[in-house]
Amino acid sequence: MLLVLACKNESKSNIEFVDVESTELKNDTSSLKGTWELTGFYNYKDNIVVDSFEMNPEFRQLKMYTDTKVMWCKHRPADSSEWFGYGTYNYEDDRLIEILDFGSAVMDEVIAEKKEFTFELTLSPNKFQQIEMDEDGNRIYSENYVRVE
Template identity: 45%
Template sequence: MLKNKETTINNPSLEGVWQMVGYYNYQDNEIIDSFMSSDNYKQIKIYTPTKVMWSRLNKLDSTDWFGYGDYKITDSTLTETIVYGSNSMNKAIERSNIFNFELILNDSTYNQIELDENGDRILSENYIRIE
């Protein structure tokens, strides 16, 4: 852990249980809109040292969404390789099972940000640690 007068820098970990609290939509790499999660829409992600599993509840939609696989992180990237999931997710992973994100990780929050083909931000899922 490195310390200076203003900031404490450590190596936060994704290991644990996270709840999505909302989304940011981007245009020209600037946040243009945000949406908060609700009792009708929840998403939980669980990370072990090498595995990820997530599930989504959307009471307004009967489609099931969950996935399981491996992940790797660097200081600024998250790569999830989803091995299998719900029928809806399996259709998505037939096209590609590797999902790359920009990662902003702190001890109690993280953002996984989807980038377009030019490296510009599109959408951020924002999480808080619940365990």
């Protein structure tokens, strides 16, 4: 009997109180804030999707957004190079702008040439697409993400 009471008291002491305001922020699905996983790609021709690709199960890419920061990473088991980037972002209406500060060795080479990346953004509560545009504003391809947290 003493063991049962001890277990009950232990579980009561481990109760975690959650701030209501924090919970409301976590449930804000109208923003990019959160963690997202890449699910596939669309290729465009004349601004129309002409092909789509799902992710290889062995390849993963995640993006994490806070209020002002973005970080993304790729996992490719067959590739020994590291792939990640970190910086700031801003989005308004249908535009997402990421400005990378640093990244993996491979990304640092890209960042040396180009730090700012602008995409067309299509955002819904649990999905988003970042669409790469050419210099004339035509869609080239998109990365398609789903919210994981």
